[in-house]
Amino acid sequence: MSQLGIPSSLAATSKLVCLERKKWYTKRTLPSIQDQPLLRLPYELLRKNFRSAHYHIEWDSNFVKDLLKQTANGSVTGKLSQQDVVNNLDQMLARMNGLKRKLTACAEEENRLYRQADARVSHLRELANVHTVDDVKYESWSRQRLDRLIVDYMLRHGYTASATSLAQEREMLELVDIDTFVAMANVRTSLQNGSVTEALAWCSDNKKELRKSGSNLEFMLRCQQYIELVRNLKLIEAITHAKKYIIPFTETYPTEANHIAGLLAHSTHTHHVEPYASYFSPSRWQMLADLFTEANLKLLGLPMFPLLHIALSSGLSALKTPACHSREQNQSQQGKQPSSSANGISTAPNKKSATPEAQGRDKEHHGTASLTTSVCPICSTELNALARNVPYAHHSQSHLLEHDLMILPNGRVYGKARLDEYATMSSLPPGKIKDLVTGQIFEADSLRKVFIT
Incomplete structure (x- = not known):
């Protein structure tokens, strides 16, 4: 690590942080959402x-x-x-x-x-x-878990053949739900192709569960049947269909029932009269497909998003800190608020005319930022954009590596025991402490205790 320009103490601390987070994550994700x-x-x-x-x-x-x-x-x-x-x-x-x-x-x-x-x-x-993340069994288990998440992602996006091949290659057909997603994909494809027959048969098989969950899928499918009859100018059949399948739901869905009745007075070429133009739109088939997918996943107790997305977002959230995007926010704010005098001449500070002390502070700040970026995974180029909209993790307890934290005048935080040990190793006089990273020496009285709430 020293060959890469990273101090050995900071590299060791970073490694310990990653190991502790792995242990914390393993302990709390046994009954996880994945x-x-x-x-x-x-x-x-x-x-x-x-x-x-x-x-x-x-x-x-x-x-x-x-x-x-x-x-x-x-x-x-x-x-x-x-x-x-x-x-x-x-x-x-x-x-x-x-x-x-x-x-x-x-x-x-x-x-x-x-x-x-x-x-x-x-x-x-x-x-x-598995009692430790250093165990070889944990590595093989986590790889199999990742394969499960990838198979789930591919099944949800229609890559059935690839998902089946991966499951067969990894010998985990019992751990994935290929048949369930294939059956769901068949109904979804039929809806996208303009047919409600398969979806209505599925609703008939799960009528009680759909009624308990309050789903309006069957009603929307019946409305689509009515729309197609009106589109094909089969008005008598459309009225008969509405009396049988739509009028009984007037109290439950009054707005949709009124709009359905009003379709008889509008032609299929209606483009500007809403909401009737939306009922004749071809995009309704995609809406019905999404509505079926949501109802099916809800009945099966599956999340609406791929498990891979959930695992990735939770991992990014666990590692994300306010410092990961603060530097870009400060730069954007500085770029949006240029200072200028009354006569139009810019009064922004000139870096060339800055004092040597200020240049030294800037150099130290940029060196620290680059050092943090090289160590923090979220600050990396690959993960920084992905973690931008991810919330910070909510920790009910603080899982820190050190106790009795102290903050130095330069803003760095270390444990008091480690500062004392480093000061002894550096042969400093009593009452002096030394920054483990920058090497700056401060008075011990200038340290302040850190309290985490």
Whole structure:
């Protein structure tokens, strides 16, 4: 590190800071938002699979019971012939065989989800068994976690083939949700292509959950069906459709219902009369696709943004400090506020005419800024722009490397024990302390204690 121009003490301090942050981050991210969907999604899919199996059992068993009752009563009263009774029995057997096939598929899906959940629990248990970030197991686990985040990012953006290839290469098909995102992408693509059939079928399968969450997806899809009927000048069918699917929601969505009724008085070439022009806009299909994606992710308990974005923003926020962008803000403010005299002559300070003391302070300041930039990851060229809009991390407790912090007259902060030790090593007289980085010597009475609230 000394060959790069970085003092060994500062390099060691920077390394310790990074290690402590890694340990702090590891301890607090076991149940993190990146890992919650890993366990929650199989649970939600198991619930959905159970509801589907229960629905098939109730529906088919009620049908068989009713048909059996009708057959028994008809055979006793003589209303049904022997051939009718045989036909009814064949129909009941066929219905039961169909139910058996459905339940077999549900059982296979349940076993697959159980295997997936076991693999994910084992994956997280590996992290629980790692006690230090220096362990080789932690490095391999974190790389696999990064691969999971990349696969999730690619699946959300439609790169299904690449995501599948990466999951197969890393042997982590049980840790990613390819089938779920593929099914969601198929419905989303159908909406972007101008079809609501697949989306309405999905709404029918999740009707109770959509009603509980207060989603208006099904209503918006029915409105789009009405808009397409009006666009194709099928006004009678549009009115019939509105009476069946839109009028019942008048109290829930009064504004949309009134606009839908007003579409009958406007042609499809309306471009300036709002909001009717927006209803005929092709961009509504993209809006419906986004609305479906939001509703689907909400039902599955998945975040709206890729997990890679969440992990990146949280990491940048944990490392970001007010000093990372303060220098650029000061430069921009100085550039926006040039000073000038009444006669129009600029009164900005001339660097050439500055005193040697001021030039020395400026040189020291710029050297310190460049030194901080070389050490701080957020101050680097690659991450500085990404971290600009990221909030500062909120810490309920202070995790510092040193206690009894003291601030020097030049603004630098060190622990008192380290200052005393460095002063002893430098053979300074009593009552004197020395800056570990710049080498400046100050009176011990000039130090001030730092309190962090």
